[in-house]
Amino acid sequence: MVLTVDGLRMRYGDREVLQDVTFDARPGEVLALLGPNGAGKSTTIEILEGFRLRSAGRVEVLGVDPAAADERWRSRIGIVLQSWRDHGNWRVRELLHHLGTYYAPYATPAAPRPWPADELLAAVGLTASAGQKVRTLSGGQRRRLDVAIGIVGRPDVLFLDEPTTGFDPQARAEFHDLVRRLAAEQGTTVLLTTHDLDEASKLAQRIVVLAGGRIIASGTTGQLTELIAGEDEVRWSVDGRPFRESTPDATAFVRALFTRYGDAVGDLEVRRASLEDTYLTLVREQA
Amino acid sequence: MKTGWQRGLIELRQSFTNGPELFSHFLWPVLMLAALFFLRHRDFGSTGFLLGALALPSILGMNAAMGMVSMSQQLTADREDGTLLRAKAIPNGMVCYLVGKVVSVAGGLIVDLAILLIPGLLLIDGLALGSAHWFTLGWVLVLGLVATLPIGAILGSVFTTARSQGLIQLPMLALIAVSGIFYPLAALPGWLAGIGQLTPVYWMGLGMRSALLPDEAVVVEVGESWRHLETAAVLGLWAVAGLLLAPIVLRRMARRESGSKVAERRERALQRVA
Numbered sequence: 103m104v105l106t107v108d109g110l111r112m113r114y115g116d117r118e119v120l121q122d123v124t125f126d127a128r129p130g131e132v133l134a135l136l137g138p139n140g141a142g143k144s145t146t147i148e149i150l151e152g153f154r155l156r157s158a159g160r161v162e163v164l165g166v167d168p169a170a171a172d173e174r175w176r177s178r179i180g181i182v183l184q185s186w187r188d189h190g191n192w193r194v195r196e197l198l199h200h201l202g203t204y205y206a207p208y209a210t211p212a213a214p215r216p217w218p219a220d221e222l223l224a225a226v227g228l229t230a231s232a233g234q235k236v237r238t239l240s241g242g243q244r245r246r247l248d249v250a251i252g253i254v255g256r257p258d259v260l261f262l263d264e265p266t267t268g269f270d271p272q273a274r275a276e277f278h279d280l281v282r283r284l285a286a287e288q289g290t291t292v293l294l295t296t297h298d299l300d301e302a303s304k305l306a307q308r309i310v311v312l313a314g315g316r317i318i319a320s321g322t323t324g325q326l327t328e329l330i331a332g333e334d335e336v337r338w339s340v341d342g343r344p345f346r347e348s349t350p351d352a353t354a355f356v357r358a359l360f361t362r363y364g365d366a367v368g369d370l371e372v373r374r375a376s377l378e379d380t381y382l383t384l385v386r387e388q389a
Numbered sequence: 390m391k392t393g394w395q396r397g398l399i400e401l402r403q404s405f406t407n408g409p410e411l412f413s414h415f416l417w418p419v420l421m422l423a424a425l426f427f428l429r430h431r432d433f434g435s436t437g438f439l440l441g442a443l444a445l446p447s448i449l450g451m452n453a454a455m456g457m458v459s460m461s462q463q464l465t466a467d468r469e470d471g472t473l474l475r476a477k478a479i480p481n482g483m484v485c486y487l488v489g490k491v492v493s494v495a496g497g498l499i500v501d502l503a504i505l506l507i508p509g510l511l512l513i514d515g516l517a518l519g520s521a522h523w524f525t526l527g528w529v530l531v532l533g534l535v536a537t538l539p540i541g542a543i544l545g546s547v548f549t550t551a552r553s554q555g556l557i558q559l560p561m562l563a564l565i566a567v568s569g570i571f572y573p574l575a576a577l578p579g580w581l582a583g584i585g586q587l588t589p590v591y592w593m594g595l596g597m598r599s600a601l602l603p604d605e606a607v608v609v610e611v612g613e614s615w616r617h618l619e620t621a622a623v624l625g626l627w628a629v630a631g632l633l634l635a636p637i638v639l640r641r642m643a644r645r646e647s648g649s650k651v652a653e654r655r656e657r658a659l660q661r662v663a
Binding site: 144145148151153154173174176177179181183184185186187188189190191192196200201203204205207208251255263 | 392395396399400467470472477478479480481485647649651652655
């Protein structure tokens with residue numbers, strides 16, 4: 103296991119922010135922490151990054167407790183945060199190259215570090231902006247630079263905190279492609295937080311749903327849908343009058359409908375619960 | 390260490406290649422030179438020394454001591470925009486960040502001093518410069534920077550926002566007022582002169598005067614002596630205290646830095662703008 107979190111708790115004063123959070127990730131896996139704002143996603147990822155001390159529980163990243171980790175461990179971790187606007191005066195290529203030099207002492211034959219700046223700029227699509235000052239980048243470009251900095255040391259584990267907030271659909275698709283390539287080609291284990299279910303299901307092999315500081319569900323997209331059977335929606339009309347009903351068992355409901363009205367039933371439409379509905383149900387039950 | 394050095398040089402180059410910062414590098418030296426230029430023929434009291442000649446070294450000393458303020462401001466600014474958190478996220482980032490900051494602040498300061506000193510030497514009469522004087526200038530400057538930059542780093546760690554940073558400007562002005570930079574310490578009430586002599590600002594000004602003025606000018610000073618030993622002792626004490634305390638304070642501050650802290654401060658800053 104690359105990531106192991108067991109019985110993690112976080113408390114601020116008498117407020118419990120995380121309760122008994124347990125999950126893990128295998129090498130090369132993309133794992134999403136999904137949940138509404140305030141669910142405890144950022145706190146969890148900050149504890150894993152070694153930026154925050156936990157109240158209780160066992161946490162290991164690459165076999166080491168992040169709270170007691172050294173610089174060698176740090177060199178194998180990549181971090182992309184939500185709100186970086188640092189180094190505005192630096193030029194894009196200059197910054198990427200400079201930050202890359204920090205990783206050079208940790209190069210191994212298997213993982214040549216750092217990733218050459220020009221190659222990396224091409225990989226994230228920033229070649230044309232290489233000579234620009236960082237503060238003149240657009241939001242999407244800035245984010246791609248943040249990702250490039252996050253992976254310049256060819257990390258074994260990459261943490262992405264709300265990586266696509268404020269992206270347009272095209273930038274988002276390109277970003278998803280980049281993350282998938284990283285996991286597939288570099289074998290990087292990726293943990294990302296998001297409140298967007300669509301993003302989680304597109305990117306992640308497994309989703310951990312966090313609400314109110316607890317894990318309320320986890321598994322693959324398919325498993326999550328099965329785990330909580332959402333209500334199907336049935337629409338029909340009798341003598342031209344439209345009706346609509348939610349039901350846990352659409353088949354039985356429709357059978358009863360025909361038994362009762364027979365040929366008078368028209369415009370029949372059954373909509374299965376989507377993952378989105380499932381997720382919203384989950385979160386609502388928690389609140 | 391090498392990476393930190395490179396970082397400092399890059400930052401230094403940046404601060405001399407962008408318009409607004411370049412402007413601020415030259416603004417104060419030019420204003421002060423203009424003031425000194427008009428004062429250059431005026432005598433200082435009945436001592437027979439020229440006011441311009443007395444003021445230039447004092448101003449140099451003060452400017453050097455103000456490296457403390459720019460250190461502290463840059464640290465706070467870097468904390469606000471996440472530069473420090475970035476340093477924390479990469480291997481050996483914090484050490485390189487600090488080395489880089491010291492190199493860029495000290496380097497910028499030395500360039501600023503040269504911008505003031507070189508034209509000053511040409512414009513102002515009554516300065517004396519021999520090889521022994523250059524040596525004094527050198528050690529006072531280096532020791533002064535070692536004494537003041539760690540204090541700047543400590544102040545920068547204590548204040549969390551650029552706004553609260555503004556608060557240190559006032560006490561700083563008060564310190565300058567009692568530090569004999571613009572007004573000889575001997576003319577102040579005893580207790581004020583005492584406070585002044587506790588600050589590194591006074592000793593850096595004194596050291597600079599001892600380096601740049603002819604030996605006779607010593608009569609203006611407290612005890613009619615350049616007090617080199619005391620200068621070294623006071624600056625040395627500040628340096629030791631700063632170097633002992635700064636790593637502790639900085640480590641404490643760095644440990645508390647996290648993504649949500651930076652985001653929080655950004656929220657607050659945005660609210661102020663709105």
